[in-house]
Amino acid sequence: MISLKQFRYFIEIVEAGSYSRAAEKLYIAQSALSRQIKELEDELQTPLLVRDARQFELTPAGQLFFERGKRILEEIDDTLLQARHVGQGAQGLIRLQHSSSVILTPRITAALTQALDAHPGVTLDVSMLPSENQTMEIEEGRADIGLLRLPTLRRHPHIQVREIGSERLMVAVSQHSPLAARKNVDLSELSEHAFISIPHKDRGGLSYLVANLCLEQGFFPKPARALSRKSSQLNLIEAGLGIAIVPECMRLTAPGGVRFVRLSHGQLHTTVGLATRRDADPLVTAFADTLSAQLEPGDC
Template sequence: MISLKQFKYFIEIVEAGSYSRAAEKLYIAQSALSRQIKELEDELQTALLTRDARQFELTPAGQLFFERGKRILEDIDDTLLQARQVGKGAQGVIRLQHSSSVILTPRISNALARTLDEHPGVTLDVSMLPSENQTLEIEEGRADLGLLRLPTLRRHPHIQVREIGSERLMVAVPPHSPLAARDNLELAELSEEAFISIPHKDRGGLSYLVANLCLEQGYFPKPARALSRKSSQLNLIEAGLGIAIVPECMQLTAPAGVRFVPLARGSLLSAVGLATRRDADPLVAAFAEALAAKLA
Protein backbone atom coordinates (compact mmCIF):
# COMPACT_ATOMS: atom_id res chain seq x y z
CA MET A 1 0.00 0.00 0.00
CA ILE A 2 1.30 3.45 -0.93
CA SER A 3 1.84 5.74 2.07
CA LEU A 4 1.72 9.51 2.38
CA LYS A 5 5.34 9.32 3.46
CA GLN A 6 6.24 7.89 0.06
CA PHE A 7 4.34 10.70 -1.67
CA LYS A 8 6.29 13.23 0.37
CA TYR A 9 9.66 11.54 -0.23
CA PHE A 10 9.17 11.33 -3.99
CA ILE A 11 8.09 14.98 -4.31
CA GLU A 12 10.99 16.11 -2.12
CA ILE A 13 13.49 14.26 -4.37
CA VAL A 14 12.09 15.89 -7.52
CA GLU A 15 12.05 19.37 -5.99
CA ALA A 16 15.52 19.00 -4.46
CA GLY A 17 16.97 17.70 -7.72
CA SER A 18 18.92 14.87 -6.09
CA TYR A 19 18.61 12.03 -3.62
CA SER A 20 21.38 13.36 -1.44
CA ARG A 21 19.89 16.85 -1.00
CA ALA A 22 16.42 15.38 -0.37
CA ALA A 23 17.84 12.98 2.22
CA GLU A 24 19.54 15.87 4.04
CA LYS A 25 16.34 17.90 4.09
CA LEU A 26 14.28 14.93 5.27
CA TYR A 27 16.87 13.90 7.88
CA ILE A 28 17.02 10.28 6.69
CA ALA A 29 19.72 8.13 5.16
CA GLN A 30 19.98 8.21 1.39
CA SER A 31 19.79 4.40 1.29
CA ALA A 32 16.48 4.50 3.21
CA LEU A 33 15.13 7.12 0.82
CA SER A 34 16.11 5.02 -2.20
CA ARG A 35 14.42 2.00 -0.66
CA GLN A 36 11.14 3.93 -0.16
CA ILE A 37 11.10 5.04 -3.81
CA LYS A 38 11.82 1.48 -4.98
CA GLU A 39 8.89 0.21 -2.88
CA LEU A 40 6.68 2.97 -4.34
CA GLU A 41 7.59 1.97 -7.89
CA ASP A 42 7.01 -1.71 -7.09
CA GLU A 43 3.56 -0.87 -5.74
CA LEU A 44 2.72 1.16 -8.86
CA GLN A 45 4.35 -1.47 -11.10
CA THR A 46 6.00 1.27 -13.14
CA ALA A 47 9.19 3.31 -13.05
CA LEU A 48 8.91 6.92 -11.91
CA LEU A 49 12.56 7.87 -12.28
CA THR A 50 15.40 6.85 -14.58
CA ARG A 51 18.65 7.41 -12.76
CA ASP A 52 22.37 6.87 -12.89
CA ALA A 53 25.07 7.52 -10.37
CA ARG A 54 24.85 11.31 -10.64
CA GLN A 55 21.35 12.35 -11.73
CA PHE A 56 17.81 11.24 -12.52
CA GLU A 57 15.01 12.08 -14.92
CA LEU A 58 11.27 11.75 -14.53
CA THR A 59 9.48 9.19 -16.65
CA PRO A 60 6.07 10.24 -18.06
CA ALA A 61 4.47 8.31 -15.22
CA GLY A 62 6.80 10.04 -12.77
CA GLN A 63 5.86 13.48 -14.13
CA LEU A 64 2.16 12.71 -13.70
CA PHE A 65 2.71 11.31 -10.21
CA PHE A 66 4.75 14.35 -9.20
CA GLU A 67 2.19 16.92 -10.40
CA ARG A 68 -0.85 15.20 -8.96
CA GLY A 69 0.91 14.00 -5.84
CA LYS A 70 2.00 17.52 -5.03
CA ARG A 71 -1.61 18.74 -5.31
CA ILE A 72 -2.75 15.88 -3.09
CA LEU A 73 -0.27 16.81 -0.37
CA GLU A 74 -1.24 20.48 -0.61
CA ASP A 75 -4.91 19.52 -0.24
CA ILE A 76 -4.06 17.39 2.77
CA ASP A 77 -2.14 20.27 4.36
CA ASP A 78 -5.10 22.60 3.77
CA THR A 79 -7.49 20.03 5.20
CA LEU A 80 -5.38 19.61 8.33
CA LEU A 81 -5.15 23.38 8.81
CA GLN A 82 -8.89 23.86 8.38
CA ALA A 83 -9.63 20.97 10.75
CA ARG A 84 -7.44 22.59 13.41
CA GLN A 85 -9.14 25.95 12.85
CA VAL A 86 -12.59 24.45 13.10
CA GLY A 87 -11.57 22.58 16.21
CA LYS A 88 -10.46 25.86 17.77
CA GLY A 89 -13.60 27.68 16.69
CA ALA A 90 -11.62 29.78 14.23
CA GLN A 91 -13.48 29.18 10.97
CA GLY A 92 -17.04 29.46 9.81
CA VAL A 93 -19.82 31.74 8.59
CA ILE A 94 -21.08 34.50 10.88
CA ARG A 95 -24.55 35.81 10.11
CA LEU A 96 -24.60 39.57 10.69
CA GLN A 97 -27.78 41.64 10.55
CA HIS A 98 -28.15 45.42 10.66
CA SER A 99 -31.15 47.69 10.74
CA SER A 100 -31.92 50.11 7.92
CA SER A 101 -30.92 53.01 10.16
CA VAL A 102 -27.54 51.44 11.01
CA ILE A 103 -25.86 52.04 7.69
CA LEU A 104 -22.56 50.28 7.06
CA THR A 105 -20.64 53.53 7.21
CA PRO A 106 -16.89 53.69 6.54
CA ARG A 107 -16.37 53.50 10.30
CA ILE A 108 -18.37 50.28 10.62
CA SER A 109 -17.19 48.78 7.33
CA ASN A 110 -13.53 49.43 8.18
CA ALA A 111 -14.00 47.88 11.62
CA LEU A 112 -15.57 44.81 10.00
CA ALA A 113 -12.71 44.58 7.49
CA ARG A 114 -10.05 44.79 10.21
CA THR A 115 -11.86 42.20 12.31
CA LEU A 116 -12.08 39.87 9.31
CA ASP A 117 -8.33 40.32 8.78
CA GLU A 118 -7.82 39.07 12.33
CA HIS A 119 -10.08 36.05 11.68
CA PRO A 120 -8.98 34.70 8.27
CA GLY A 121 -11.26 31.68 8.53
CA VAL A 122 -14.44 33.75 8.93
CA THR A 123 -16.95 34.66 6.24
CA LEU A 124 -19.71 37.21 6.90
CA ASP A 125 -23.27 36.74 5.65
CA VAL A 126 -24.78 40.24 5.91
CA SER A 127 -28.50 41.05 5.74
CA MET A 128 -30.88 43.81 6.85
CA LEU A 129 -33.60 43.44 9.47
CA PRO A 130 -35.41 45.76 11.93
CA SER A 131 -33.72 46.12 15.30
CA GLU A 132 -36.41 44.31 17.30
CA ASN A 133 -36.48 41.39 14.87
CA GLN A 134 -32.73 40.96 15.11
CA THR A 135 -32.81 40.07 18.80
CA LEU A 136 -35.44 37.41 18.11
CA GLU A 137 -33.43 35.98 15.20
CA ILE A 138 -30.33 35.77 17.38
CA GLU A 139 -32.29 34.32 20.30
CA GLU A 140 -33.69 31.56 18.10
CA GLY A 141 -30.37 30.80 16.40
CA ARG A 142 -31.07 32.17 12.92
CA ALA A 143 -28.48 34.96 13.23
CA ASP A 144 -25.27 35.50 15.18
CA LEU A 145 -24.65 39.25 15.44
CA GLY A 146 -26.90 42.30 15.21
CA LEU A 147 -26.18 45.99 14.68
CA LEU A 148 -29.28 47.76 15.91
CA ARG A 149 -30.73 51.04 17.08
CA LEU A 150 -31.42 51.30 20.77
CA PRO A 151 -33.64 50.87 22.63
CA THR A 152 -35.00 47.38 22.08
CA LEU A 153 -38.27 46.65 23.88
CA ARG A 154 -38.39 42.89 24.07
CA ARG A 155 -36.16 41.16 26.58
CA HIS A 156 -34.66 37.84 25.57
CA PRO A 157 -32.88 35.93 28.34
CA HIS A 158 -30.02 34.75 26.12
CA ILE A 159 -29.30 38.07 24.39
CA GLN A 160 -26.83 40.72 25.44
CA VAL A 161 -26.63 44.13 23.78
CA ARG A 162 -23.63 46.40 24.27
CA GLU A 163 -23.55 50.02 23.15
CA ILE A 164 -20.82 50.63 20.56
CA GLY A 165 -21.36 54.27 19.69
CA SER A 166 -23.84 57.04 19.11
CA GLU A 167 -24.69 59.63 16.48
CA ARG A 168 -26.35 62.99 16.64
CA LEU A 169 -29.93 63.21 15.42
CA MET A 170 -30.87 65.41 12.47
CA VAL A 171 -34.12 66.42 10.81
CA ALA A 172 -34.46 65.21 7.21
CA VAL A 173 -36.71 67.64 5.32
CA PRO A 174 -37.90 68.13 1.73
CA PRO A 175 -35.79 70.44 -0.43
CA HIS A 176 -38.45 73.16 -0.70
CA SER A 177 -39.55 73.12 2.94
CA PRO A 178 -39.00 76.35 4.91
CA LEU A 179 -37.18 74.12 7.42
CA ALA A 180 -34.47 73.37 4.84
CA ALA A 181 -33.07 76.88 5.19
CA ARG A 182 -32.60 76.62 8.94
CA ASP A 183 -29.22 76.05 10.61
CA ASN A 184 -30.75 74.30 13.61
CA LEU A 185 -34.15 73.05 14.76
CA GLU A 186 -35.71 72.33 18.12
CA LEU A 187 -38.05 69.40 18.71
CA ALA A 188 -40.82 71.68 19.87
CA GLU A 189 -40.91 73.36 16.45
CA LEU A 190 -41.88 70.09 14.74
CA SER A 191 -45.20 69.47 16.48
CA GLU A 192 -47.22 70.37 13.38
CA GLU A 193 -45.02 68.59 10.88
CA ALA A 194 -46.01 65.26 9.30
CA PHE A 195 -43.61 62.45 10.25
CA ILE A 196 -42.80 59.80 7.65
CA SER A 197 -41.89 57.32 10.41
CA ILE A 198 -43.85 56.70 13.60
CA PRO A 199 -43.26 53.88 16.11
CA HIS A 200 -44.74 50.42 15.89
CA LYS A 201 -46.36 49.41 19.16
CA ASP A 202 -44.21 46.26 19.45
CA ARG A 203 -40.89 47.63 18.24
CA GLY A 204 -38.18 49.80 19.68
CA GLY A 205 -35.40 51.33 17.67
CA LEU A 206 -35.14 54.77 16.14
CA SER A 207 -38.86 55.59 15.71
CA TYR A 208 -39.55 54.62 19.33
CA LEU A 209 -36.72 56.89 20.52
CA VAL A 210 -37.99 59.78 18.39
CA ALA A 211 -41.56 59.38 19.65
CA ASN A 212 -40.40 59.50 23.26
CA LEU A 213 -38.35 62.61 22.60
CA CYS A 214 -41.40 64.28 21.06
CA LEU A 215 -43.59 63.23 23.99
CA GLU A 216 -41.14 64.98 26.30
CA GLN A 217 -42.01 68.13 24.34
CA GLY A 218 -45.73 67.55 24.80
CA TYR A 219 -46.80 66.02 21.50
CA PHE A 220 -46.81 62.72 19.60
CA PRO A 221 -45.47 62.71 16.02
CA LYS A 222 -48.24 63.42 13.55
CA PRO A 223 -48.21 60.70 10.89
CA ALA A 224 -47.74 61.60 7.24
CA ARG A 225 -50.01 60.14 4.55
CA ALA A 226 -47.17 57.83 3.47
CA LEU A 227 -45.23 56.00 6.18
CA SER A 228 -41.99 54.01 6.13
CA ARG A 229 -39.49 52.79 8.70
CA LYS A 230 -37.01 51.76 6.02
CA SER A 231 -34.39 53.71 4.09
CA SER A 232 -37.15 54.43 1.53
CA GLN A 233 -38.46 57.07 3.91
CA LEU A 234 -35.82 59.41 2.49
CA ASN A 235 -37.35 59.10 -0.97
CA LEU A 236 -40.74 59.99 0.48
CA ILE A 237 -39.21 63.01 2.18
CA GLU A 238 -37.62 64.16 -1.09
CA ALA A 239 -41.08 63.98 -2.67
CA GLY A 240 -42.39 66.39 -0.03
CA LEU A 241 -44.57 63.94 1.90
CA GLY A 242 -43.15 64.70 5.33
CA ILE A 243 -40.09 64.83 7.56
CA ALA A 244 -38.15 62.38 9.72
CA ILE A 245 -35.69 62.55 12.58
CA VAL A 246 -32.75 60.35 11.65
CA PRO A 247 -29.12 59.71 12.64
CA GLU A 248 -26.58 61.72 10.70
CA CYS A 249 -25.27 58.61 8.90
CA MET A 250 -28.43 58.64 6.79
CA GLN A 251 -26.90 61.49 4.82
CA LEU A 252 -24.64 58.92 3.14
CA THR A 253 -27.51 57.23 1.31
CA ALA A 254 -29.98 60.10 0.98
CA PRO A 255 -31.34 61.30 -2.37
CA ALA A 256 -29.74 64.55 -3.50
CA GLY A 257 -32.82 66.63 -2.74
CA VAL A 258 -33.17 65.78 0.97
CA ARG A 259 -31.85 68.40 3.38
CA PHE A 260 -30.49 67.58 6.85
CA VAL A 261 -30.77 70.12 9.64
CA PRO A 262 -29.07 69.59 13.02
CA LEU A 263 -31.52 68.96 15.85
CA ALA A 264 -31.25 70.70 19.23
CA ARG A 265 -27.76 71.92 18.33
CA GLY A 266 -26.50 68.35 18.06
CA SER A 267 -27.26 67.52 21.68
CA LEU A 268 -29.74 64.70 20.96
CA LEU A 269 -28.13 61.35 20.20
CA SER A 270 -29.12 57.90 18.96
CA ALA A 271 -27.16 54.90 20.25
CA VAL A 272 -26.10 51.84 18.24
CA GLY A 273 -25.88 48.43 19.89
CA LEU A 274 -24.15 45.15 19.07
CA ALA A 275 -26.31 42.14 19.94
CA THR A 276 -25.07 38.59 20.52
CA ARG A 277 -26.13 35.51 22.43
CA ARG A 278 -24.67 35.30 25.92
CA ASP A 279 -23.68 31.72 25.19
CA ALA A 280 -22.40 32.41 21.66
CA ASP A 281 -19.94 29.86 20.32
CA PRO A 282 -16.25 30.80 20.66
CA LEU A 283 -15.92 31.96 17.06
CA VAL A 284 -18.84 34.40 17.28
CA ALA A 285 -17.86 35.58 20.76
CA ALA A 286 -14.27 36.30 19.71
CA PHE A 287 -15.39 38.10 16.56
CA ALA A 288 -17.92 40.19 18.52
CA GLU A 289 -15.34 41.18 21.11
CA ALA A 290 -12.86 42.26 18.47
CA LEU A 291 -15.50 44.20 16.53
CA ALA A 292 -16.86 45.92 19.64
CA ALA A 293 -13.34 47.01 20.63
CA LYS A 294 -12.85 48.66 17.24
CA LEU A 295 -16.21 50.44 17.36
CA ALA A 296 -16.17 51.54 20.99
Protein backbone atom coordinates in the same frame (compact mmCIF):
# COMPACT_ATOMS: atom_id res chain seq x y z
CA MET B 1 -40.43 7.82 7.89
CA ILE B 2 -40.74 11.38 6.61
CA SER B 3 -37.94 12.43 4.25
CA LEU B 4 -36.42 15.84 3.55
CA LYS B 5 -37.54 15.34 -0.04
CA GLN B 6 -41.15 15.27 1.11
CA PHE B 7 -40.58 18.45 3.14
CA ARG B 8 -39.21 20.19 0.04
CA TYR B 9 -41.96 18.87 -2.23
CA PHE B 10 -44.73 20.04 0.09
CA ILE B 11 -43.25 23.52 0.54
CA GLU B 12 -42.69 23.86 -3.20
CA ILE B 13 -46.35 22.99 -3.89
CA VAL B 14 -47.61 25.60 -1.42
CA GLU B 15 -45.27 28.32 -2.71
CA ALA B 16 -46.01 27.51 -6.36
CA GLY B 17 -49.75 27.48 -5.75
CA SER B 18 -50.38 24.31 -7.73
CA TYR B 19 -49.17 20.76 -8.21
CA SER B 20 -48.50 21.29 -11.91
CA ARG B 21 -46.26 24.35 -11.45
CA ALA B 22 -44.41 22.65 -8.59
CA ALA B 23 -43.89 19.52 -10.68
CA GLU B 24 -42.44 21.60 -13.52
CA LYS B 25 -40.03 23.36 -11.20
CA LEU B 26 -38.98 20.12 -9.52
CA TYR B 27 -38.66 18.27 -12.85
CA ILE B 28 -40.83 15.35 -11.73
CA ALA B 29 -44.14 13.93 -12.87
CA GLN B 30 -47.21 15.39 -11.22
CA SER B 31 -48.41 11.89 -10.33
CA ALA B 32 -45.13 11.19 -8.50
CA LEU B 33 -45.45 14.48 -6.63
CA SER B 34 -49.02 13.66 -5.59
CA ARG B 35 -47.90 10.23 -4.40
CA GLN B 36 -45.15 11.77 -2.23
CA ILE B 37 -47.62 14.15 -0.56
CA LYS B 38 -50.09 11.29 0.02
CA GLU B 39 -47.32 9.26 1.69
CA LEU B 40 -46.41 12.30 3.81
CA GLU B 41 -50.02 12.72 4.96
CA ASP B 42 -50.27 8.98 5.70
CA GLU B 43 -47.13 9.17 7.82
CA LEU B 44 -48.50 12.19 9.72
CA GLN B 45 -51.96 10.59 9.94
CA THR B 46 -53.61 13.90 9.04
CA PRO B 47 -54.47 15.73 5.79
CA LEU B 48 -52.31 18.75 4.93
CA LEU B 49 -54.12 19.86 1.79
CA VAL B 50 -57.78 19.87 0.76
CA ARG B 51 -57.83 19.38 -3.02
CA ASP B 52 -60.35 19.73 -5.80
CA ALA B 53 -59.92 19.51 -9.56
CA ARG B 54 -58.19 22.87 -9.94
CA GLN B 55 -56.88 24.09 -6.62
CA PHE B 56 -56.10 23.22 -3.02
CA GLU B 57 -56.35 24.78 0.41
CA LEU B 58 -54.13 24.24 3.43
CA THR B 59 -55.65 22.58 6.46
CA PRO B 60 -54.65 24.02 9.87
CA ALA B 61 -52.15 21.17 10.16
CA GLY B 62 -50.89 21.97 6.67
CA GLN B 63 -50.38 25.63 7.54
CA LEU B 64 -48.38 24.69 10.63
CA PHE B 65 -46.34 22.13 8.71
CA PHE B 66 -45.60 24.68 5.96
CA GLU B 67 -44.45 27.46 8.31
CA ARG B 68 -42.28 25.27 10.52
CA GLY B 69 -41.11 23.05 7.70
CA LYS B 70 -39.88 26.04 5.73
CA ARG B 71 -37.94 27.25 8.76
CA ILE B 72 -36.40 23.79 9.25
CA LEU B 73 -35.27 23.66 5.62
CA GLU B 74 -33.75 27.15 5.87
CA GLU B 75 -31.77 26.06 8.92
CA ILE B 76 -30.65 22.90 7.13
CA ASP B 77 -29.52 24.99 4.16
CA ASP B 78 -27.55 27.25 6.52
CA THR B 79 -25.94 24.20 8.11
CA LEU B 80 -24.97 22.81 4.71
CA LEU B 81 -23.48 26.15 3.70
CA GLN B 82 -21.43 26.36 6.89
CA ALA B 83 -20.26 22.76 6.46
CA ARG B 84 -19.20 23.61 2.91
CA HIS B 85 -17.18 26.55 4.19
CA VAL B 86 -15.50 24.36 6.79
CA GLY B 87 -14.73 21.76 4.13
CA GLN B 88 -13.10 24.45 2.03
CA GLY B 89 -10.83 25.44 4.87
CA ALA B 90 -12.90 28.23 6.40
CA GLN B 91 -13.61 28.27 10.11
CA GLY B 92 -17.22 29.24 9.73
CA LEU B 93 -19.95 31.54 8.47
CA ILE B 94 -21.13 34.38 10.71
CA ARG B 95 -24.56 35.88 9.98
CA LEU B 96 -24.53 39.62 10.71
CA GLN B 97 -27.64 41.77 10.52
CA HIS B 98 -28.03 45.55 10.70
CA SER B 99 -31.06 47.80 10.80
CA SER B 100 -31.79 50.20 7.95
CA SER B 101 -30.83 53.13 10.20
CA VAL B 102 -27.48 51.55 11.11
CA ILE B 103 -25.76 52.31 7.84
CA LEU B 104 -22.47 50.56 7.14
CA THR B 105 -20.47 53.76 7.51
CA PRO B 106 -16.72 53.93 6.83
CA ARG B 107 -16.14 53.53 10.57
CA ILE B 108 -18.21 50.33 10.72
CA THR B 109 -16.87 48.84 7.48
CA ALA B 110 -13.30 49.56 8.61
CA ALA B 111 -14.02 47.74 11.87
CA LEU B 112 -15.52 44.80 9.97
CA THR B 113 -12.43 44.65 7.75
CA GLN B 114 -10.14 44.61 10.78
CA ALA B 115 -12.22 41.91 12.46
CA LEU B 116 -12.11 39.78 9.29
CA ASP B 117 -8.34 40.27 9.09
CA ALA B 118 -8.06 39.07 12.69
CA HIS B 119 -10.19 35.99 11.89
CA PRO B 120 -9.05 34.87 8.41
CA GLY B 121 -11.29 31.79 8.46
CA VAL B 122 -14.54 33.74 8.89
CA THR B 123 -16.99 34.53 6.10
CA LEU B 124 -19.68 37.15 6.76
CA ASP B 125 -23.26 36.89 5.52
CA VAL B 126 -24.64 40.44 5.89
CA SER B 127 -28.36 41.27 5.71
CA MET B 128 -30.75 43.99 6.84
CA LEU B 129 -33.52 43.59 9.45
CA PRO B 130 -35.34 45.87 11.93
CA SER B 131 -33.68 46.14 15.34
CA GLU B 132 -36.43 44.33 17.26
CA ASN B 133 -36.47 41.45 14.76
CA GLN B 134 -32.71 41.05 15.04
CA THR B 135 -32.87 40.15 18.72
CA MET B 136 -35.48 37.49 18.00
CA GLU B 137 -33.45 36.07 15.10
CA ILE B 138 -30.36 35.86 17.31
CA GLU B 139 -32.33 34.42 20.22
CA GLU B 140 -33.74 31.68 17.99
CA GLY B 141 -30.39 30.89 16.35
CA ARG B 142 -31.05 32.26 12.84
CA ALA B 143 -28.51 35.08 13.15
CA ASP B 144 -25.27 35.57 15.09
CA ILE B 145 -24.53 39.30 15.43
CA GLY B 146 -26.83 42.31 15.23
CA LEU B 147 -26.10 46.01 14.78
CA LEU B 148 -29.22 47.77 16.02
CA ARG B 149 -30.71 51.02 17.27
CA LEU B 150 -31.49 51.17 20.95
CA PRO B 151 -33.77 50.78 22.75
CA THR B 152 -35.18 47.32 22.08
CA LEU B 153 -38.45 46.61 23.88
CA ARG B 154 -38.51 42.82 24.05
CA ARG B 155 -36.31 41.13 26.60
CA HIS B 156 -34.67 37.90 25.48
CA PRO B 157 -32.89 35.97 28.26
CA HIS B 158 -30.02 34.79 26.06
CA ILE B 159 -29.24 38.13 24.37
CA GLN B 160 -26.58 40.62 25.43
CA VAL B 161 -26.23 44.08 23.88
CA ARG B 162 -23.14 46.30 24.06
CA GLU B 163 -23.18 49.99 23.18
CA ILE B 164 -20.70 50.66 20.39
CA GLY B 165 -21.42 54.24 19.37
CA SER B 166 -23.75 57.20 19.25
CA GLU B 167 -24.50 59.98 16.81
CA ARG B 168 -26.42 63.20 16.59
CA LEU B 169 -30.06 63.22 15.52
CA MET B 170 -31.09 65.58 12.71
CA VAL B 171 -34.30 66.48 10.90
CA ALA B 172 -34.49 65.21 7.32
CA VAL B 173 -36.73 67.38 5.13
CA SER B 174 -37.44 67.92 1.45
CA GLN B 175 -35.32 70.57 -0.25
CA HIS B 176 -38.60 72.41 -0.94
CA SER B 177 -39.63 72.51 2.73
CA PRO B 178 -39.44 75.88 4.54
CA LEU B 179 -37.30 74.05 7.11
CA ALA B 180 -34.63 73.34 4.49
CA ALA B 181 -33.32 76.92 4.70
CA ARG B 182 -32.93 76.77 8.48
CA LYS B 183 -29.58 76.21 10.18
CA ASN B 184 -31.29 74.56 13.13
CA VAL B 185 -34.76 73.88 14.45
CA ASP B 186 -36.13 73.20 17.91
CA LEU B 187 -37.86 69.86 18.36
CA SER B 188 -40.99 71.56 19.70
CA GLU B 189 -41.43 73.36 16.36
CA LEU B 190 -42.12 70.05 14.60
CA SER B 191 -45.45 69.31 16.29
CA GLU B 192 -47.50 70.26 13.21
CA HIS B 193 -45.28 68.50 10.68
CA ALA B 194 -46.13 65.03 9.35
CA PHE B 195 -43.62 62.33 10.29
CA ILE B 196 -42.75 59.62 7.78
CA SER B 197 -41.77 57.24 10.61
CA ILE B 198 -43.80 56.61 13.75
CA PRO B 199 -43.26 53.79 16.27
CA HIS B 200 -44.71 50.33 15.90
CA LYS B 201 -46.45 49.20 19.08
CA ASP B 202 -44.26 46.10 19.37
CA ARG B 203 -40.91 47.57 18.32
CA GLY B 204 -38.28 49.79 19.81
CA GLY B 205 -35.44 51.29 17.82
CA LEU B 206 -35.13 54.76 16.35
CA SER B 207 -38.83 55.58 15.84
CA TYR B 208 -39.57 54.64 19.47
CA LEU B 209 -36.76 56.90 20.70
CA VAL B 210 -37.94 59.80 18.52
CA ALA B 211 -41.53 59.45 19.74
CA ASN B 212 -40.40 59.63 23.36
CA LEU B 213 -38.29 62.72 22.64
CA CYS B 214 -41.33 64.36 21.05
CA LEU B 215 -43.54 63.41 23.99
CA GLU B 216 -41.09 65.20 26.28
CA GLN B 217 -41.89 68.33 24.23
CA GLY B 218 -45.63 67.78 24.65
CA PHE B 219 -46.63 66.19 21.36
CA PHE B 220 -46.72 62.82 19.60
CA PRO B 221 -45.41 62.63 16.00
CA LYS B 222 -48.19 63.36 13.54
CA PRO B 223 -48.25 60.49 10.99
CA ALA B 224 -47.76 61.28 7.32
CA ARG B 225 -49.99 59.71 4.66
CA ALA B 226 -47.09 57.46 3.62
CA LEU B 227 -45.12 55.75 6.38
CA SER B 228 -41.83 53.86 6.40
CA ARG B 229 -39.33 52.76 9.01
CA LYS B 230 -36.90 51.66 6.29
CA SER B 231 -34.24 53.48 4.31
CA SER B 232 -36.99 54.21 1.76
CA GLN B 233 -38.27 56.92 4.10
CA LEU B 234 -35.64 59.26 2.60
CA ASN B 235 -37.25 58.88 -0.82
CA LEU B 236 -40.65 59.72 0.68
CA ILE B 237 -39.14 62.78 2.34
CA GLU B 238 -37.59 63.88 -0.96
CA ALA B 239 -41.08 63.66 -2.51
CA GLY B 240 -42.38 66.09 0.12
CA LEU B 241 -44.59 63.59 1.94
CA GLY B 242 -43.22 64.32 5.40
CA ILE B 243 -40.17 64.69 7.62
CA ALA B 244 -38.19 62.35 9.87
CA ILE B 245 -35.73 62.61 12.71
CA VAL B 246 -32.81 60.42 11.72
CA PRO B 247 -29.17 59.73 12.61
CA GLU B 248 -26.63 62.02 10.96
CA CYS B 249 -25.09 59.01 9.16
CA MET B 250 -28.13 58.81 6.87
CA ARG B 251 -26.67 61.74 4.98
CA LEU B 252 -24.42 59.16 3.33
CA THR B 253 -27.32 57.49 1.50
CA ALA B 254 -29.75 60.40 1.13
CA PRO B 255 -31.14 61.36 -2.30
CA GLY B 256 -30.14 64.76 -3.65
CA GLY B 257 -33.49 66.33 -2.78
CA VAL B 258 -33.20 65.78 1.00
CA ARG B 259 -31.77 68.32 3.40
CA PHE B 260 -30.61 67.74 6.99
CA VAL B 261 -31.23 70.36 9.67
CA ARG B 262 -29.69 70.34 13.14
CA LEU B 263 -31.88 70.04 16.20
CA SER B 264 -31.21 72.91 18.57
CA HIS B 265 -33.02 71.38 21.56
CA GLY B 266 -30.21 70.03 23.74
CA GLN B 267 -27.85 67.27 22.68
CA LEU B 268 -30.14 64.71 21.08
CA HIS B 269 -28.33 61.49 20.20
CA THR B 270 -29.13 57.91 19.25
CA THR B 271 -27.17 54.85 20.36
CA VAL B 272 -26.05 51.84 18.34
CA GLY B 273 -25.78 48.43 20.00
CA LEU B 274 -24.06 45.17 19.09
CA ALA B 275 -26.17 42.12 19.99
CA THR B 276 -25.12 38.48 20.39
CA ARG B 277 -26.23 35.43 22.32
CA ARG B 278 -24.59 35.06 25.73
CA ASP B 279 -23.83 31.43 24.88
CA ALA B 280 -22.77 32.08 21.29
CA ASP B 281 -20.38 29.81 19.42
CA PRO B 282 -16.76 30.59 20.46
CA LEU B 283 -15.97 31.80 16.94
CA VAL B 284 -18.92 34.22 17.01
CA THR B 285 -17.93 35.44 20.48
CA ALA B 286 -14.34 36.03 19.41
CA PHE B 287 -15.37 37.88 16.25
CA ALA B 288 -17.92 40.02 18.16
CA ASP B 289 -15.30 40.87 20.80
CA THR B 290 -12.88 41.99 18.10
CA LEU B 291 -15.54 44.01 16.32
CA SER B 292 -16.68 45.62 19.57
CA ALA B 293 -13.10 46.55 20.46
CA GLN B 294 -12.71 48.28 17.08
CA LEU B 295 -16.02 50.09 17.66
CA GLU B 296 -15.39 51.42 21.15
CA PRO B 297 -18.19 53.84 22.02
CA GLY B 298 -17.74 56.99 19.99
CA ASP B 299 -19.25 58.79 17.06
CA CYS B 300 -20.60 56.48 14.33
